[in-house]
Amino acid sequence: MNELMQQGFQLMALGMGVVFLFLGMLIGVISLTSKVIQRFETAPADAANTSNTDNDLIEVITEAVQQYRSDHPQRKK
Amino acid sequence: MNELMQQGFQLMALGMGVVFLFLGMLIGVISLTSKVIQRFETAPADAANTSNTDNDLIEVITEAVQQYRSDHPQRKK
Amino acid sequence: MNELMQQGFQLMALGMGVVFLFLGMLIGVISLTSKVIQRFETAPADAANTSNTDNDLIEVITEAVQQYRSDHPQRKK
Amino acid sequence: MSETLKLFEQLWVTTGVANFEWGQVLMVCVGMLLLYLAIVKKYEPLLLLPMGFGAVLSNIPIAGISGPDGLLGMLYSVGIETGVFPLLIFMGVGALTDFGALIAMPRTLLLGAAAQFGIFTTLIGALALNVIPGFDFSLADAAAIGIIGGADGPTAIFLASKLAPDLLGAIAVAAYSYMALVPIIQPPIMRLLTTEKERKVRMAQLRHVSKAEKIAFPLIVLILCIIFLPTAAPLIGMLTFGNLLRESGVVDRLSNAAQHEIINITTIFLGLSVGSKLEASHFLHVETLGILLLGMIAFCVGTAAGVLMGKVMYKTSGGKINPLIGAAGVSAVPMAARVANKVGLEADHHNFLLMHAMGPNVAGVIGSAVAAGILLAIVGG
Amino acid sequence: MSETLKLFEQLWVTTGVANFEWGQVLMVCVGMLLLYLAIVKKYEPLLLLPMGFGAVLSNIPIAGISGPDGLLGMLYSVGIETGVFPLLIFMGVGALTDFGALIAMPRTLLLGAAAQFGIFTTLIGALALNVIPGFDFSLADAAAIGIIGGADGPTAIFLASKLAPDLLGAIAVAAYSYMALVPIIQPPIMRLLTTEKERKVRMAQLRHVSKAEKIAFPLIVLILCIIFLPTAAPLIGMLTFGNLLRESGVVDRLSNAAQHEIINITTIFLGLSVGSKLEASHFLHVETLGILLLGMIAFCVGTAAGVLMGKVMYKTSGGKINPLIGAAGVSAVPMAARVANKVGLEADHHNFLLMHAMGPNVAGVIGSAVAAGILLAIVGG
Amino acid sequence: MSETLKLFEQLWVTTGVANFEWGQVLMVCVGMLLLYLAIVKKYEPLLLLPMGFGAVLSNIPIAGISGPDGLLGMLYSVGIETGVFPLLIFMGVGALTDFGALIAMPRTLLLGAAAQFGIFTTLIGALALNVIPGFDFSLADAAAIGIIGGADGPTAIFLASKLAPDLLGAIAVAAYSYMALVPIIQPPIMRLLTTEKERKVRMAQLRHVSKAEKIAFPLIVLILCIIFLPTAAPLIGMLTFGNLLRESGVVDRLSNAAQHEIINITTIFLGLSVGSKLEASHFLHVETLGILLLGMIAFCVGTAAGVLMGKVMYKTSGGKINPLIGAAGVSAVPMAARVANKVGLEADHHNFLLMHAMGPNVAGVIGSAVAAGILLAIVGG
Ligand code: NA
């Protein structure tokens, strides 16, 4: 095994080590942050509400159009 | 008061002078132009009409959806 | 007629020649390709269908709004 | 207080009134005229408005907006000298153009070819003008002037930036002005060269063109261009690239970007930077008048050539082709096609030629890009 | 294995911890503070968020993101050094602004003029600071600092990039921060300088402004600028160009591009590249504290001057003009106009001044561009 | 007439047929193949279509489109050599990505880490290929080839442009082709390495992730990157910047610009300019075949490593984690996550793994950016 290959294997060991270290550390910090944030938060479901309204509206319009179509069968091709 | 400060005060006098002169002149020219244009114009309210139509349409659709909703109370969450 | 003019006329002959040759060749190749493609194709009208659906939907909504308007004449200005 | 007086003097020497040269005043007026044509007359406003404004900005004394450190000067060197702006516009044109009418009736390519006669006639005309003292057009200049007859803005700007950058302002103004004037220039020529009977010819409805044919089209054009005229490849390449984005149906995000964001942004910058060539020192020459005159001739000859070729095809097709659609071969998309339709409707109120005229109309775009390629190959060497 | 140790060492010397200087840590915190102000406090987030992020990125050791080969460094040299980014933003501002309120009541231009007093007072203030050891502002520096009082981001960045590039980071941070603080800075000054009776003045409804007047407006402003103050032409030129795109009504594609794509993309890049000037080595000087202090003074003086001019107009108009709208003359569009409206509503719950305050508000934009032109003419020579 | 003959000759020597080299013909065919894969097979069309077209354009003789004065050559030097295009794409990816699934289940970061094993295996493989005559990869070349295993286009292009610009064309083609082939490459490996029982594991529904957590996430990633791996800061910085634009909720204008205008425009230009590296003289080497082979290995090893790590987590979690989601750790967002979902559905028709696979999937993006940072730190020094 020549020197270049040796450098390659060292790079591999080092690289996978750092990737695991970095992402591993990220696991810890994210989990910690999430816990801290969840403790401070009170109303976590506000964002979901607005999109519900949108979906509602789309639902309503879709249904309105479908109903309209079934009421006016002569328009269908 | 050193020379730099003196330059500063001169710059201030000159600057505010030019700003007032320039914007003052603008007052005159704009007023004049407006008078000239108003004399030549006959129907000044055309632009407002088109947007009315748009608003109408939005109004109609909004109302249609609201009515649909009140007709179909079981769809509400 | 000086030399520059002569060059101009040669350029004209050459240019129009190449334009006609190039676009003429294009006629041949396009016609040929169209024939080949048409032989291989079975359902050539699929693209038209999807846009039909869209048009349908627009038609339906337009009509719905118009009907709504005629049902609610007091909303008109 | 003499200090303050000195300051006032310093300010006075930086005012416009103290520095105006008559040429600049004149060019500001020319810019205002272009704005008037764009806004009030609605002549090609997408180009003439930024171009007119650019003309005004670049003739402001002291500000140096069209100089090497000014916004317009920098836009010009980044976008026009390099050819980038016209090529991006061409990509957008490709993405916006439906070549279906041309694919359905490929014969109309001959009309798009014939109309390029305007280009070469004008080239000869420019050389002929050299007999008048004050005119001294080189072959490259004449070729760049001739391309006005291509009735295609980006092609004209691209070629002029390569062959005759000093004339670019006048050439662009001429090209866009006459494109805007197509509805006025073309009809008399079309009526003069056709009979009532010819103008009344109704054409058969175009056949349906499949998606596969539309995808194959840009590739075919590109391959022919590669094989026979690689000097036209930048223009034809970007045109067909844009068209493939459109027709492939798999990259709608990119096709939309080419049709909207890229072409709109580039149009603003292109207009402004072309306007920067309407500086007094570049524009106020007798050559400019010659170019404006030659541009008019170019459009007339191109229209006539297209119509005459239309008459030939009317004969050879046994009266199935209306010669009016030949006039659309000059390009000026979609104005020229609309003019053909309008003149057709005058002769017969139920004769709709618009779709049939779109074929030669887009053929004219390809035709003038091919002509530009030849001129680059021979003159630009 | 000693090889692996060497590799580890090679990696260690490329980590952040091994290379941080304290200044960089501090500046990363400053960047985070700007992000906090932008996201949580919603202070001018469109600028402070990219700027704060740019500050963080440019203080990362080794990465060299604000260096000559880094993304932010390249954006800075392409967009800020050349003035291109602020000019494009100005075009967008022009395309987004309706000058109708100003055209209906041109007198309010005087309010926009008076508020520029903040600029020149601050200039004097900066020069006065030179008596303190550690401060050594040149006239150009002082002029660039003064422009903070113009309360207009692109104008401040444009002028600072020409007159005092080293101070640009601090000037931009001060300008945008105080613009965000306008609702806190202005009301006390406005209440202090006006009487209850003055604040209760209701103003007559604005007259209708026709399309032709709106089209004429940018051209008039441009022509006056050309004649009297060509050094302001780049700024005024792009502002009026954008406004003409908007009002002409014939180039909606381009107007939309200026209002959306161009201004949004440029705002991201401008913010990031201004942030690159928040590098520790450029920012952590005692001058920065001076600039932040002077910026605050600039806003206060500008507001006071606007209100005082408002009081003069209240008198001369026989009580028809509410002096509160004078505060909107500092620009900070549309925040300052909203503040005038709000303070007016406090005094009388049915007194809506918003539309009337928009006049001086947009006049302030023109006013500070004019002031920038003068400073460039005299100091930038 | 001999003059005309000379002209014809002049034209002939500028035709494509007279100038084609066989390599160019071959590369035009390669470009056409990429277009075929993009349009007909719908393989990553957003990249392969512009890239294929770019390959065709840059192999046109005479036209010089990929030369220093050609459009593609200029785009390459402005956008790829500088790293600007991949960084802007990364900003757009950040603005388009919802990291919620990863925040809800941070453990899955380990899957994204494991899958980077493909990168380093391929690096070794590239060095091993040097025993074959004709191959002579340096460590930098091998690192650039290895990054194909990151399964992330912009990262690969960014790293290759820094470490091995000559190989960029082949690396980009390999990366995007194999990303498109993920649905074919991955399933057999996944089935081979897992048991039926493991594939049937249903995972608990993900918890709700709050807005504050989503805002904190990009900042945390950035800070860790600054402290430990600043060489990854350009990539990670732009990714987290885009994500912060998205999640902050205060700059929707800018977030939209990053998600649409900027990423679409950049994608067109990136594809075209990467295509310009598919010039015959750069591409037609035996190295290219090696790179294509190694890229395939990279994807297989990465997938296997991810699945094996998934099996470890299946064990340690007491059977709560389905090892299939490990395959999504290679990135190739969102294709790899969809493949995990699909293979899961084969085993149990009610087992929807898509959301759970999104966690490792986006973790893979961060993982390969980190790997790129290490390679830059050690090899790029
Ligand atoms: Na043409």
Ligand code: NA
């Ligand atoms: Na102001």
Ligand code: NA
């Ligand atoms: Na990856």
